[in-house]
Amino acid sequence: MISATDLKLTFGKGTPLENPALRGMSLTVNQGEFVTVIGSNGAGKSTFLNALAGEVMVDSGKIVVDNQDVTRLPTHKRANRVARVFQDPLAGTCENLSIEENLALAIKRGQRRGLTSAVKKQYMKQFSDSLSSLNLGLENRLGDKMGLLSGGQRQAVSLLMASLTPSSILLLDEHTAALDPKTARFVLELTEHIIATQQLTALMVTHSMKQALEVGNRTVMLHQGQVVFDIAGKERDGLEVKDLLGLFEKQRGLQVDDDSLLLG
Amino acid sequence: MLSEIAFYGALETGLIYGLVAFGIYISFRVLDFPDLTVDGSFPLGAAVAAMLIMAGWNPWLATGMAIVAGMAAGAVTALLNVKLNILNLLASILTMIALYSVNLRIMGRPNVALLGEDTVLTPWYELGLEFHQVPVLLFVIVALVVLVLLWRFMKSETGLAMRATGANPRMARAQGIATGAMIVLGVALSNGLVGLAGALFAQSQGAADVTMGVGVIVIGLASLIGGEAVLTPSTVVRALFACIIGAIVYRLAIAFALNADALGLQAQDLNLITAVLVTLAIVLPGVRTKLTHRFSRKQA
Ligand SMILES: Nc1ncnc2c1ncn2[C@@H]1O[C@H](COP(=O)(O)OP(=O)(O)OP(=O)(O)O)[C@@H](O)[C@H]1O
Ligand SMILES: [Mg+2]
Numbered sequence: 001m002i003s004a005t006d007l008k009l010t011f012g013k014g015t016p017l018e019n020p021a022l023r024g025m026s027l028t029v030n031q032g033e034f035v036t037v038i039g040s041n042g043a044g045k046s047t048f049l050n051a052l053a054g055e056v057m058v059d060s061g062k063i064v065v066d067n068q069d070v071t072r073l074p075t076h077k078r079a080n081r082v083a084r085v086f087q088d089p090l091a092g093t094c095e096n097l098s099i100e101e102n103l104a105l106a107i108k109r110g111q112r113r114g115l116t117s118a119v120k121k122q123y124m125k126q127f128s129d130s131l132s133s134l135n136l137g138l139e140n141r142l143g144d145k146m147g148l149l150s151g152g153q154r155q156a157v158s159l160l161m162a163s164l165t166p167s168s169i170l171l172l173d174e175h176t177a178a179l180d181p182k183t184a185r186f187v188l189e190l191t192e193h194i195i196a197t198q199q200l201t202a203l204m205v206t207h208s209m210k211q212a213l214e215v216g217n218r219t220v221m222l223h224q225g226q227v228v229f230d231i232a233g234k235e236r237d238g239l240e241v242k243d244l245l246g247l248f249e250k251q252r253g254l255q256v257d258d259d260s261l262l263l264g
Numbered sequence: 265m266l267s268e269i270a271f272y273g274a275l276e277t278g279l280i281y282g283l284v285a286f287g288i289y290i291s292f293r294v295l296d297f298p299d300l301t302v303d304g305s306f307p308l309g310a311a312v313a314a315m316l317i318m319a320g321w322n323p324w325l326a327t328g329m330a331i332v333a334g335m336a337a338g339a340v341t342a343l344l345n346v347k348l349n350i351l352n353l354l355a356s357i358l359t360m361i362a363l364y365s366v367n368l369r370i371m372g373r374p375n376v377a378l379l380g381e382d383t384v385l386t387p388w389y390e391l392g393l394e395f396h397q398v399p400v401l402l403f404v405i406v407a408l409v410v411l412v413l414l415w416r417f418m419k420s421e422t423g424l425a426m427r428a429t430g431a432n433p434r435m436a437r438a439q440g441i442a443t444g445a446m447i448v449l450g451v452a453l454s455n456g457l458v459g460l461a462g463a464l465f466a467q468s469q470g471a472a473d474v475t476m477g478v479g480v481i482v483i484g485l486a487s488l489i490g491g492e493a494v495l496t497p498s499t500v501v502r503a504l505f506a507c508i509i510g511a512i513v514y515r516l517a518i519a520f521a522l523n524a525d526a527l528g529l530q531a532q533d534l535n536l537i538t539a540v541l542v543t544l545a546i547v548l549p550g551v552r553t554k555l556t557h558r559f560s561r562k563q564a
Contacts, residue, residue, distance in 0.1 A: 083438075108439070119419070
């Protein structure tokens with residue numbers, strides 16, 4: 001379980017560019033939930049995920065993961081509980097390292113690293129089994145440099161890496177946005193498959209309202225650094241994009257058009 | 265042609281600069297941390313080893329302390345960067361400048377001679393080899409031992425974490441790697457190797473001098489870049505061998521250049537030649553890709 005309470009964060013405090021990105025954001029995600037997150041550009045989605053991961057420190061509020069207060073912990077000290085896939089396919093892996101070396105980095109996520117050989121024989125079966133589940137033939141290319149792979153392949157490997165060891169929450173920030181439609185669909189299906197089979201708890205940011213409703217079992221919308229609505233279960237089933245827009249307008253008491261809010 | 269003595273002399277210094285190039289490989293290539301501390305940590309290693317040997321220490325222990333001193337210097341640079349957020353290049357310049365004073369303090373004067381002292385080389389002279397071959401033999405062994413240790417380290421869990429820190433720090437953090445600690449460890453290791461090089465240099469030359477560090481960074485870079493040009497560094501082992509080969513090739517090239525009377529070069533021209541060579545080595549690959557680029561575009 002992960003819970004964020006009243007998170008506040010202002011970028012560039014005391015400068016002319018002062019920008020309140022989180023303005024009292026609260027959200028609790030329970031074990032096994034797959035939450036999709038939507039919101040307009042600049043709503044604070046990435047900032048929220050970065051705050052959960054430890055990449056940015058909140059000014060106030062509290063973040064608890066599995067009953068541990070992690071609010072002041074840096075990224076690397078949360079990594080045993082928080083797994084991530086970035087939007088940029090190049091960001092989640094090291095291109096100069098081989099596929100097996102990248103996987104070896106990930107299998108030790110959040111654990112002590114010693115002086116024994118990083119790529120161990122006993123990992124090999126797990127590496128090639130999980131790679132072959134991608135059906136990309138990567139299980140035969142373990143020694144290849146990551147940089148030789150396409151963006152979609154790299155993103156698929158990033159997903160594998162994030163799920164190689166257990167985590168309390170998996171953070172996905174528009175991780176299919178940089179891919180072509182076909183590859184994006186493949187990576188999304190892979191995401192659903194991994195989350196379902198490993199019963200992961202996940203938070204996925206998407207710019208597609210349609211996708212937000214089709215995937216996962218709960219949807220939250222952020223606006224100006226706050227949660228404006230949060231739907232799950234019956235209420236969410238059968239909901240369509242236009243209902244979502246209606247919901248948003250009702251909540252905010254303002255008129256918005258599709259485009260200004262979301263694309264796709 | 266080079267005399268035999270000049271040839272072995274070039275090999276000897278080349279092997280020592282190979283150790284410097286290892287250090288520069290770690291900072292510049294593995295960590296992507298441009299570190300100029302080496303101009304200070306090289307004479308630091310020399311000063312520490314020389315003073316301890318004169319105080320009657322076992323030369324290998326003295327050399328070990330030179331490594332420790334170099335590591336401490338590197339750690340200072342890295343901490344200035346990681347903890348105080350000083351730009352890496354500037355942090356290393358600060359340490360380098362400070363080390364000039366430190367080195368003078370350690371030696372108590374600008375230079376010391378190791379006349380008649382036992383050095384790490386002393387027992388090797390009893391093997392019956394030719395006088396000028398002895399240092400080469402010992403330094404080949406040292407360079408190879410260091411190479412194997414570094415190679416093992418780079419393949420270890422911690423070494424891999426260090427490589428990830430330099431290549432993609434955001435990813436490294438997300439994998440739970442304390443990137444700040446990795447930078448401190450890496451820059452310390454790098455300068456420890458340079459301290460070792462300084463200690464060996466002092467012992468083979470029979471003296472330590474505060475100014476002996478001037479330009480070490482550029483010579484090390486020349487060795488690294490030259491080696492990479494000769495031996496494409498696609499793997500860690502190849503990159504490490506490239507350091508040694510680059511350093512030896514560089515020293516041989518310098519020896520030939522100084523030896524060729526027709527060129528009219530003198531020892532004091534060394535730094536200028538080196539700077540020109542490094543500039544060429546940095547610029548040439550770019551020029552080459554640009555040319556091939558233009559060529560292939562014309563074809564398309
Ligand atoms: N490092 C930063 N420094 C200053 N301002 C920032 C920083 N990161 C984000 N912001 C600002 O904070 C606000 C929230 O940004 P954020 O990236 O969280 O939005 P988002 O919901 O992810 O938007 P998008 O859909 O465009 O990805 C924006 O106004 C943005 O300009
Ligand atoms: Mg974003």
